[in-house]
Every structure is written in C-alpha cells, then in structure tokens.
Amino acid sequence: MKQQLLVDMDGVLADVYCQLAKFEFEHLGITRTKEQLEESLELDAFTHGHEYVRTKGFFRTAPVMEGSQEGLKYLNEKYKVLIVSSATEFPDSLSEKLYWLNEHFPFITWEQMIFCGKKEPVMGDIMLDDHFKNLDFFKGEKTVLFTQPHNIRQDSGRHIRANGWVDVIRIL
Amino acid sequence: MKQQLLVDMDGVLADVYCQLAKFEFEHLGITRTKEQLEESLELDAFTHGHEYVRTKGFFRTAPVMEGSQEGLKYLNEKYKVLIVSSATEFPDSLSEKLYWLNEHFPFITWEQMIFCGKKEPVMGDIMLDDHFKNLDFFKGEKTVLFTQPHNIRQDSGRHIRANGWVDVIRIL
Structure with a gap:
C-alpha cells in the first residue's frame, strides 16, 4: 500500500519569497539581500509582509x-x-x-x-x-x-x- | 486533557436543506415534501442541487x-x-x-x-x-x-x- x-x-x-519580493519592489522599490532574508520568518523579512499576504491575488499569482x-x-x-x-x-x-x-x-x-x-x-x-x-x-x-x-x-x-x-x- | x-x-x-429548498423555490417555485427529501442525498433531492451549491453566495448565506x-x-x-x-x-x-x-x-x-x-x-x-x-x-x-x-x-x-x-x- x-x-x-x-x-x-x-x-x-x-x-512565497519571490512573490513577497515582487510585491515589495513594486511597492517600495527596494530589493533585500540574501542575508537580510535569512534573519527572520518570511513575513517578518519584508516590512509590509503581513499586509502583502492579505492582498487579493497574492496567492493566486504566486x-x-x-x-x-x-x-x-x-x-x-x-x-x-x-x-x-x-x-x-x-x-x-x-x-x-x-x-x-x-x-x-x-x-x-x-x-x-x-x-x-x-x-x-x-x-x-x-x-x-x-x-x-x-x-x-x-x-x-x-x-x-x-x-x-x-x-x-x-x-x-x-x-x-x-x-x-x-x-x-x-x-x- | x-x-x-x-x-x-x-x-x-x-x-443546507433549508438553503437548497430556498434556492429551488426561488428558481422553480416548488416545495418538496418531507418524504421526497428522505429518498436521496441532499444534492440529489433537488433537481438542480448540484448547480445551486456551485452558485456564488450559496454557502455564505446559508x-x-x-x-x-x-x-x-x-x-x-x-x-x-x-x-x-x-x-x-x-x-x-x-x-x-x-x-x-x-x-x-x-x-x-x-x-x-x-x-x-x-x-x-x-x-x-x-x-x-x-x-x-x-x-x-x-x-x-x-x-x-x-x-x-x-x-x-x-x-x-x-x-x-x-x-x-x-x-x-x-x-x-
């Protein structure tokens, strides 16, 4: 079986990282370094991470x-x-x-x-x-x-x- | 524990029965008897049951x-x-x-x-x-x-x- x-x-x-980075770049025009991303959980690694995942389309277009x-x-x-x-x-x-x-x-x-x-x-x-x-x-x-x-x-x-x-x- | x-x-x-009955009454103007409802599974008991549950709002307004x-x-x-x-x-x-x-x-x-x-x-x-x-x-x-x-x-x-x-x- x-x-x-x-x-x-x-x-x-x-x-999800790629999608968060895309949302942040479009929103704030910034790009994170690999080291910055490794410091915390995915949503905390982006200033508005918790907001982006609540945006309509975030998961649909990931x-x-x-x-x-x-x-x-x-x-x-x-x-x-x-x-x-x-x-x-x-x-x-x-x-x-x-x-x-x-x-x-x-x-x-x-x-x-x-x-x-x-x-x-x-x-x-x-x-x-x-x-x-x-x-x-x-x-x-x-x-x-x-x-x-x-x-x-x-x-x-x-x-x-x-x-x-x-x-x-x-x-x- | x-x-x-x-x-x-x-x-x-x-x-769900109440909602299906409401949809059917609004759609076809008919009301089922208790006996009719007891004959089959909920979606099959209504002619368009499978369609109603796929209608936007069906579950939201149940x-x-x-x-x-x-x-x-x-x-x-x-x-x-x-x-x-x-x-x-x-x-x-x-x-x-x-x-x-x-x-x-x-x-x-x-x-x-x-x-x-x-x-x-x-x-x-x-x-x-x-x-x-x-x-x-x-x-x-x-x-x-x-x-x-x-x-x-x-x-x-x-x-x-x-x-x-x-x-x-x-x-x-």
Whole structure:
C-alpha cells in the first residue's frame, strides 16, 4: 500500500519569497539581500509582509517553485499525496490557493487538498514542509525540511534537509 | 486533557436543506415534501442541487442550524473543537465558509478550521457528522450521527444518533 505523503504549499510548491519580493519592489522599490532574508520568518523579512499576504491575488499569482511541477507529478505516482496548507489565517487565500493548484498542478484532485489552521491533526507517513512548527509535531515516520531562507541557518535536527526539488526526489 | 472533537459544517452547523429548498423555490417555485427529501442525498433531492451549491453566495448565506450556536459554544468549552468541512469540491465555498463561520460562530478561531476533500486523514477522539461516508472511516472512539433527511431512514449502526442540537448536548 502506498504511503501517505503530506506536501506543504507555501515555500515548497509556491515561491512565497519571490512573490513577497515582487510585491515589495513594486511597492517600495527596494530589493533585500540574501542575508537580510535569512534573519527572520518570511513575513517578518519584508516590512509590509503581513499586509502583502492579505492582498487579493497574492496567492493566486504566486510563482511556482522551480522543479515542483515535475517533482510533485513523480511523487503523486509513488505516494498517496495530500496537499496540506495553512490557509485559514488568510480568508481570501483559501479559494485562491485552490484555483492556483488547479492551474499549476492539474493532476492534484480536490480530494487531495486540505486547507487548515494547524497541521497537527492531519495524519500521514511522510511530511514535506519548510517549517519546524509543522515538522516537529508530525506523528508520521519521516520528515523532510525543504530549504528556504528562514530555515537555512538552522540545524535540521531530526528532519532530512532537501535543498530544492531535485533533492526532494533523491530523498523520497 | 480535553478530547479532540471534529464537528461537521453542512447539515450540522449550516442548514443546507433549508438553503437548497430556498434556492429551488426561488428558481422553480416548488416545495418538496418531507418524504421526497428522505429518498436521496441532499444534492440529489433537488433537481438542480448540484448547480445551486456551485452558485456564488450559496454557502455564505446559508441559514444556521437551530440550536447550533449555543450548542457549539458549550462544546467549545468542554472539548478541543475542530470544524472539519468537505469543501474543496466547490472552490468558491472555501472562503465563503470561513467568512460564514466568522459571522455566526465568532468564538471559533482560524486555528480550529479544516477545509478538505476527504475527512479520513483528520485525527480526533469524537466526530459529529451527518454522513456515514465520514463517520464510518473515523478512527476515533466515538461517532455521533446528526439526523438529516438523507440519513433519517437508515440504521445508525455503531454511531449514536442525535436528533438535533439538544440531543447533541445530551450525548456529548
């Protein structure tokens, strides 16, 4: 029987940093250095980050993470994939995220989507995520930390670190 | 430690039959008998049911189930409540359902909401739902079947039947 694999959206399938940087450049005309981005969580790394994610269209027009389309297609054949996204904090993001998945990952069906506040109650065997707050509380057997600026300086601990989608495929 | 209670939305908190009947009356000018409603699942009981639920505003303007506001408030103090709603089949329903919860159940926080395709991967101790397709696959210890026309003629099986919210409070 196939194992259940929980895949995160923001910072794994959707390139949230790229979208935040785009919003900030259009708004303030500035560009952050790599070092600046590595100092804090994604929304705190941008002066108006918490405002940008509440803007209509933010999630609907987010760029796709490099390699994620081919990568997820491969994983979707090998595992029982569930897309699990923290979304209920931002009411408009919910429908936007669903339409975004339909556009960029058409092989993912509505039965495979979960939009939640906290991921702790969602069961699975493997979790692929960029946040310790999700990976640390996962009760399954394997956890993969997807490298993003906010976690790059941290020790991956008991999680396996994946530096991009090529690495994800190698690990999973 | 408080037990985790999963509470369904449609047919438990939201009176979907009432909303479908309202849409049909406005559309076709007809009213169904109780017996007609008991013959099939909610969407099939109305000629254009599958169309109505895809109409913008259907979930946002759904009537609140009688007694559910006081009832859920009570349960929310006694248990760790999670609202778990099958929603991803209807993309626009997601944000509508979240705003609807904020309006009618303001004590439920975004951390307590899960919008999914299938409920099977969601863990909990107790489930309150009107559908056997959810209750039958629940791995927790107690399951409560909320009476709705589509399940009224069926044997509740291993689930405890609740005829309305007064009954829910008596059971839980």
